[in-house]
Each structure stands twice: as structure tokens, then as C-alpha cells.
Amino acid sequence: MTADRSLQDGGGRTVLSSSARTQRPMSRASVSGTEGYATEALELLVQYESFTFAEAHASHLHLFPPPPANVLDVGAGTGRDAAGFADLGYHVVAVEPTAELRMPARALHPSPRIKWLDDCLPQLQVLAATAQIFDLVMLTAVWMHLDQAERQIAMPNVAACARPGGRLFLSLRHGPVPAGRRMFEVSASETIALAAASGLLCIHEESGADSKLKRPGVTWDRLVFERNALGKP
Numbered sequence: 282m283t284a285d286r287s288l289q290d291g292g293g294r295t296v297l298s299s300s301a302r303t304q305r306p307m308s309r310a311s312v313s314g315t316e317g318y319a320t321e322a323l324e325l326l327v328q329y330e331s332f333t334f335a336e337a338h339a340s341h342l343h344l345f346p347p348p349p350a351n352v353l354d355v356g357a358g359t360g361r362d363a364a365g366f367a368d369l370g371y372h373v374v375a376v377e378p379t380a381e382l383r384m385p386a387r388a389l390h391p392s393p394r395i396k397w398l399d400d401c402l403p404q405l406q407v408l409a410a411t412a413q414i415f416d417l418v419m420l421t422a423v424w425m426h427l428d429q430a431e432r433q434i435a436m437p438n439v440a441a442c443a444r445p446g447g448r449l450f451l452s453l454r455h456g457p458v459p460a461g462r463r464m465f466e467v468s469a470s471e472t473i474a475l476a477a478a479s480g481l482l483c484i485h486e487e488s489g490a491d492s493k494l495k496r497p498g499v500t501w502d503r504l505v506f507e508r509n510a511l512g513k514p
Contacts (some may be wrong), residue, residue, distance in 0.1 A: 295468070312378040312401045316463045322381035326359050326389070331492045334365020337421075344448065344485055344505050350416035353442050355402065356423035360386030360395070367394035374415070376400045376408060402427060403435035408442065418442050418449040425454050425467045432467070432475060440479035440508060449481060449506040456491075456499035469502040481506035 318325065325411045335342065348370035354363045357375035359382060366373050372394055376384040377402035387397055400407035402423070418439060427435055443449055451472065473483045485505035 294514070304360065315379050315401070316461060318379045318462075319381040320461070322379065322385065325382065326385055328494065329359040329361055330389070334368075336493065336509050337362065338365075338450075340487060340489075341450065341485060341503065341505055344450075346448065347370060351413070352388040352417045352419065353408075353413075353415040354419045354421075355405070355439070356426075356491045357386065357397075358382055358421075360390040362419060362421060363395050364390035364392060367392040370394075371417075371436055374398060374408070375415065377404070397481050403431040403438060405435075405438050405442070409438070413442070414447070415442055416444060416447050418447070420449065420451040422452055422454055424451055425464050426462075428465055432472075436475045436481075437479045440476070440481050443508040445461065445510050448484075449476075449508070451476075451504045451506070453502040453504070454499060455501070456496070469504060472502075476504075476506050480509045480511070482509060 338345075348366075352363075352366045352371045352372055352373045354366070354373055354375045357363050357377045360375060363373045363386075365374040367390075373392075374396050375386075376398045377386065378399060380399070383397060383399065387395075396408055396412050401451075420439065424432070439449065453467055453469060453472065454464065455466065459513055469486060469488075473486075476483065485503075487503050489501055489503070491499035491501065
């Protein structure tokens with residue numbers, strides 16, 4: 282019988298036990314853009330949970346609407362941000378297509394304020410069927426996984442999730458692509474123009490180094506948009 286050893290993050294919290302490693306769910310057919318995440322899920326749980334929600338979003342926390350508000354987290358990954366919002370009193374819908382991330386994330390961050398969905402860009406078909414709109418839409422380290430055609434399809438679908446006056450946060454990763462991943466070099470200027478065509482005005486733009494994980498050559502653009510009052514381009 283194999284001992285049940287725990288996998289812990291940098292702060293010593295248990296992320297997932299080794300027994301769960303052998304019992305983790307298998308993903309359905311790979312969703313475009315999620316390549317590499319299922320096989321590295323346990324390592325990513327430790328990596329992404331090694332710093333807090335507040336640390337990850339320190340520069341733009343003041344731009345988030347006050348709680349209680351409705352938040353959509355697309356590509357929620359390990360659930361760090363969804364849990365951070367929930368702890369502050371927000372109501373969160375967390376969308377994550379990779380089962381190997383979604384299921385451990387639900388176990389790691391149990392909260393009645395978080396609803397998990399198995400859905401994906403560019404269509405967000407499951408979410409669209411609910412007809413929900415949100416005060417804040419999060420796309421953290423997601424957008425650069427979509428190719429140009431997928432970005433063209435995804436932007437109006439994402440914009441439709443934000444209520445008039447609602448905000449959308451989007452971050453873009455630049456630099457070396459990890460082995461086995463699917464990423465594209467996407468500029469802030471292209472993203473701002475594409476968002477404008479869907480009624481999203483950029484109200485905040487910043488660039489910076491990979492200050493938390495300190496990966497060589499990796500930099501980030503962080504953009505915050507606001508949907509116009511009519512909710513139209």
C-alpha cells in the first residue's frame with residue numbers, strides 16, 4: 282500500500298495528496314489552447330498557489346468593483362483568483378476546461394460563492410446558455426493561447442458577458458513559450474483595438490516583468506477595459 286504523501290505549496294499548505302495524483306480525472310478531448318496543462322497540473326497547482334490573489338493583482342485592485350459583485354473568471358486554473366474574490370465577498374463563476382486543474386481547484390478552494398463550469402473560449406457555449414452578465418470579467422494569462430481567428434471570435438463573446446459599465450481585466454504573456462504549450466505573440470495594441478470593436482474601452486494599461494515567478498525573458502501586459510453604457514460597439 283502506497284503512503285499518502287501531501288504536495289504542498291511554497292507556504293506549506295497542502296495542495297493535493299499523492300493519492301489524488303493517481304486518481305485525478307482524465308480530460309475530454311483537448312481544448313485548443315490548453316495543451317500541456319493537464320500533464321503539468323500538479324506542478325502548476327504548487328506554482329500558481331505560491332503567491333496570493335492580492336499579490337498577483339496589487340497594481341489594479343483599486344479598479345475592481347466593490348463587493349458584493351458578480352465576477353466571471355475565464356481560465357480559472359487552480360482557483361487562486363476565484364477564491365480570492367470569494368473571500369472578499371464576491372460571487373464568482375469560474376470557467377476552466379482542464380479537468381486536471383478544475384477538480385483539484387474545487388477541492389483546494391471550497392466555497393459556496395464559487396460556481397465552477399467546464400467551458401472554454403472562443404465560444405463559451407455553456408456560459409452563454411445561462412445568459413448571465415457580470416460586473417467584472419477576468420482573463421488572466423489566457424488570451425495569448427488563442428490564435429488570431431479564435432481571438433476574433435472570442436472578443437465579442439467575452440464582451441457580451443460584461444454588463445454595461447462592467448469591467449474586463451486581461452493579461453498578456455510575452456517571451457519564451459514553455460515546451461508543450463500553445464501560445465501566440467499578441468500585442469496590447471491589437472487587443473485594445475479588438476476590444477474597442479466590441480464596445481470595450483481601455484482604461485488602464487501597464488507592462489512589467491514576471492515579478493512573481495521570475496521566469497527569464499517573460500514579461501506581461503495588463504489591460505483593464507470598461508464596457509460602454511449601451512453595451513454596444
